[in-house]
Amino acid sequence: MKTRARLPRLVACGATLALALPLAACGNGSGQASSDDGKIHVLVYGDASNKVEKQIVSTFNKTSDVKAVLDTIPGADYQQKLQTIINTPQAPDIFFNWGGGSIQPFVKADLLLPLDDFIKKNPDLDNKFLPSVFNSAVVDGKPYGVPMRGTQPVLLFHNKKVLDQAGIKPPQTWDELLAAVKKLKAEGVTPIALGGGDRWPTLMWFEYLYDRVAGPGLFQKAIKGDKSVWESADSKKALSMLRDLVDAGAFGKNYDSVKYTNGASPALLASGKAGFELMGSWYYAQQQTDAKDFAEKDLGYTTFPAVSGGKGDAANVVGNTNNFYSVLKKTKHPEAVAEFLKLMYSDEFVKAQLAIGNLPTTTNTASFLDSSANPDYSRFQYDLVAKAPAFQLSWDQAYPPSAGTPIQQAVQQFFNGQMDADGFIKAMQALPNE
Numbered sequence: 360m361k362t363r364a365r366l367p368r369l370v371a372c373g374a375t376l377a378l379a380l381p382l383a384a385c386g387n388g389s390g391q392a393s394s395d396d397g398k399i400h401v402l403v404y405g406d407a408s409n410k411v412e413k414q415i416v417s418t419f420n421k422t423s424d425v426k427a428v429l430d431t432i433p434g435a436d437y438q439q440k441l442q443t444i445i446n447t448p449q450a451p452d453i454f455f456n457w458g459g460g461s462i463q464p465f466v467k468a469d470l471l472l473p474l475d476d477f478i479k480k481n482p483d484l485d486n487k488f489l490p491s492v493f494n495s496a497v498v499d500g501k502p503y504g505v506p507m508r509g510t511q512p513v514l515l516f517h518n519k520k521v522l523d524q525a526g527i528k529p530p531q532t533w534d535e536l537l538a539a540v541k542k543l544k545a546e547g548v549t550p551i552a553l554g555g556g557d558r559w560p561t562l563m564w565f566e567y568l569y570d571r572v573a574g575p576g577l578f579q580k581a582i583k584g585d586k587s588v589w590e591s592a593d594s595k596k597a598l599s600m601l602r603d604l605v606d607a608g609a610f611g612k613n614y615d616s617v618k619y620t621n622g623a624s625p626a627l628l629a630s631g632k633a634g635f636e637l638m639g640s641w642y643y644a645q646q647q648t649d650a651k652d653f654a655e656k657d658l659g660y661t662t663f664p665a666v667s668g669g670k671g672d673a674a675n676v677v678g679n680t681n682n683f684y685s686v687l688k689k690t691k692h693p694e695a696v697a698e699f700l701k702l703m704y705s706d707e708f709v710k711a712q713l714a715i716g717n718l719p720t721t722t723n724t725a726s727f728l729d730s731s732a733n734p735d736y737s738r739f740q741y742d743l744v745a746k747a748p749a750f751q752l753s754w755d756q757a758y759p760p761s762a763g764t765p766i767q768q769a770v771q772q773f774f775n776g777q778m779d780a781d782g783f784i785k786a787m788q789a790l791p792n793e
Contacts (some may be wrong), residue, residue: 365403373519379707384585392503394563394768395625397425397426398425398426398427398692399425399426399427399428399429399452399453399690399692399695399699400427400428400430400433400451400452400453401416401428401430401451401452401453401454401699402430402431402441402451402453402455402620403429403430403454403455403682404431404432404437404438404455404682405431405433405434405476405643406433406434406641406645407641407647407648407649407660407715408485408508408641408644408712408715408717409429409431410700410711410713410715411508411708411711411712411715411717412429413429414701414711415707415708415709416429416532416549417666418419418533418702418707419698419699419702422706422746423695423698423699424544424695425694427694427695429700430451430634433658433711434620435557435618435620435621437455438600440481441454441456441679441735444530445465445470445484445565446470448466450689451686451687451694452472452485452659452686452690452691452692453684453685453686453687453690453699453700454684454685454687454695455507455682455683455684455751456496456682456683456684456685456754456789457679457682457683458495458496458504458505458680458681458682458683458756459496459497459498459756460501460756460757460758460759460760461493461687461756461760462498462504462683463495463498463759463760464760465502465685466499467501468736469688470687470688470689470691471503471515471685471686471687471688472483472503472685472686472687472688472693473501473502473503474502474503474504474505474686475501475502476514477513477693477697478502479698480697481697481701481716482780483701484505484697484700484704485502486702486722487704487721487722487723488505488606488704488720488721488722489720489721489722491680492506492510492681492720493505493506493720494760495681495683496683498684499747500736503683503685503686504683504684505683505684505685505700505702505703506681506683506703506719506720506721507681507682507684507703508681508682508717508719509561509639509640509641509681509712509717509718509719509720510640510641510678510679510680510719510740510744511639511641511667511678511679511680511681511683512640512676512740512743512744512750513563513566513593513637513638513639513640513663513676513677513678514568514638514641514642514660514661514662514663514740514743515529515629515635515636515637515659515660515661515662515663515664516528516635516636516637516638516642516659517529517573517627517635517636517658517659517660518628518633518657518658518659518662519635519656519657519658519659519660520550520609520627520631520634520657521543521546521548521631521634522539522631522634522659525539525542525545525548525634526541526542527539527543527634529659529661530661530664531661531664531665532663532664532665532666532667533571533600533666533667534667535664536553536604536664537604537607538606539634539635539694540607540608540609541607543634544607544608548631548632548633548728549610549611549627549632549634550608550609550610550611550633550634550635551609551610551633551634551635551636551637552610552614552617552624552625552627552628552633552635552636553610553611553614553624553636553637554614554615554617554618554623554624555610555614555615555616555775556615556616556618556768557618557639557723557773558767558768558770558771559621559753559755559767560624560637560638561767561770561771561774562621562754562766562767563638563677563753564604564637564771565601565635565753566578566677566751566753567637567663567677568600568601568666569593569594569684570598570671570675570751571663571664571666571669571671571673572593572596572597572600572666572669572670572671573588573593573594573597573623573670573671574593574669574670574671574672574675575582575671575675575749575751576751577591577593577594577611577615578751578754578757579770581787582757582758582792583735583792584792586787586788587666589784589787589788590784590788591669592680594784595784597598598687598773598776598780598783598784601778602773602780603646603772604715605774605776610774611633613773615775619638622649623643624636625638625642625649626649627647628653628658629658631651631653634742637663638678639678640678640716640717640718640740641716641717643658643660643733643736644715644716644717645715646658647715647716647732649729653730653746660736661741662674662676662743663676663677665709669748670714670724671742672749674743674746675693675747675749675751676743676744676747676749676751677749677752677753678750679753679756680720681720684703686700703721704721704722704723706727707717708721708724709721709723709724709727710727710730713727713730713731713732713737714730714731714732715732715765716731716732716736716737718737718740718741718783720742725741726728728741735741754768758790758792759791759792761791762790763772765786765789765790766769766787766790768786769782769783769786769787770777
């Protein structure tokens with residue numbers, strides 16, 4: 360299984376961390392980690408995957424003199440609250456993040472602990488993970504994170520019952536998707552659920568369509584500073600196709616007021632009010648939590664459709680390589696932290712993640728696929744990522760954090776008609792590259 364180096368972005372989440380100026384000003388590393396209460400505090404994104412994190416903390420506490428405490432922040436508030444506490448006495452010892460792009464400002468502010476010494480003492484903290492994934496949390500040549508969930512390719516999910524009633528099969532091509540939109544509208548069903556109120560789910564449509572039309576090269580050039588690619592013929596074609604999809608009523612009329620983070624868009628699919636939803640592979644765990652019967656009986660999934668004449672391979676994927684645990688430099692218990700991180704490649708961890716539909720990026724994952732909660736789903740993801748010629752990084756993670764909000768604003772405004780193609784192109788050309 361080989362993934363391309365990308366900067367993870369959960370998505371349950373996808374928004375880029377918008378860092379305030381005061382953080383950038385703390386370059387002397389004078390910030391304090393959590394006050395020493397004799398424990399290590401582990402801060403995670405609050406969502407359906409927390410059951411595994413609770414289990415691993417419990418396992419750690421059975422043998423460790425220094426106990427771990429799991430703290431969660433609801434997904435919609437995670438970035439803002441992390442930013443608020445990261446340089447205060449309330450900062451955690453270990454915290455969840457999306458890798459390189461999301462932690463670069465913390466590295467520059469000298470708040471994070473390089474993991475070189477941990478790895479020298481325990482090489483497995485590096486070599487038990489797929490290299491391309493582990494390297495996503497390497498900044499300026501130093502490792503600052505250990506993978507802690509699973510790889511998250513974005514898939515096109517569907518309600519099997521809704522598609523069957525409309526006489527539709529999962530679309531393999533863009534034309535088939537457009538035809539499915541037309542049939543579902545005729546059935547009185549919203550063709551595609553979209554949490555447009557969160558903005559980052561909308562971005563996934565841009566990421567995939569740009570890849571299918573232009574191939575991964577366009578975006579790779581863009582993040583290296585070539586602004587001209589945004590006004591290329593391929594870029595304009597992708598925007599035109601997106602506009603056609605929106606104008607066809609694919610997402611209904613109220614998608615801008617619907618959110619994924621509060622469970623609203625997944626509920627549309629589970630209740631049969633929508634046919635499709637494009638989302639990261641964590642969607643299975645989300646539906647298992649919120650609509651277990653639907654997840655087990657009627658939740659289908661497939662790859663993003665191919666585009667006839669496009670330059671991108673239909674086997675390419677976009678999404679997130681993984682999420683990571685990073686360590687605050689001021690932790691009072693580095694030895695206990697190092698022991699805790701060892702559990703991220705344990706057999707127990709791998710089995711627990713597979714049990715909720717996540718796919719770990721450890722070297723021992725393949726041997727446990729058949730024992731997962733849904734072996735077919737796990738194998739589908741594994742094969743998809745293993746065979747992908749390119750694994751494109753989410754745009755709002757590939758760019759510096761300061762670009763995240765402008766990207767999402769441009770995406771939202773283009774979708775809802777407030778911005779035309781020229782406006783979108785200019786907005787992307789204005790993004791900072793540093």
